[in-house]
Amino acid sequence: MKIKKILFGEKTPDKDDPNYQKLREESEAAGLKTSKFLRLDKATAAVQRFAERHRTLFFGFLLALSIIIASAQIRRIQYAWQHRNSQSTAVERQRQELHFKRHQAPSAPLQQSDECDIKH
Numbered sequence: 001m002k003i004k005k006i007l008f009g010e011k012t013p014d015k016d017d018p019n020y021q022k023l024r025e026e027s028e029a030a031g032l033k034t035s036k037f038l039r040l041d042k043a044t045a046a047v048q049r050f051a052e053r054h055r056t057l058f059f060g061f062l063l064a065l066s067i068i069i070a071s072a073q074i075r076r077i078q079y080a081w082q083h084r085n086s087q088s089t090a091v092e093r094q095r096q097e098l099h100f101k102r103h104q105a106p107s108a109p110l111q112q113s114d115e116c117d118i119k120h
Helices: 002-008 018-038 040-053 055-082 090-104
Strands: none
Touching: 018 040, 040 055
């Protein structure tokens, strides 16, 4: 029976089922209480008012947001594709880091210490 539940899931209870009604009412009450506590109901109403008043601007904003998210995902896929064969060991990465520090890091001017000063 458990494998059948895992594979096919449980039957969705009917909205008017008396066994399910108490659980549904408790769940809805908890959701409403959380929504009011976090003031999500007021935020949702404000967004809905803005969408009704400025329909074109709202849809433009949603389109721009979806384009930005899609381009970010495409960029991540591109980065993963380019770096898929660049696996290296920890020793190789340390050698590369030391090579960079030795050859490309800005060098500070040499200063003489007080112990090495020769006084005439």
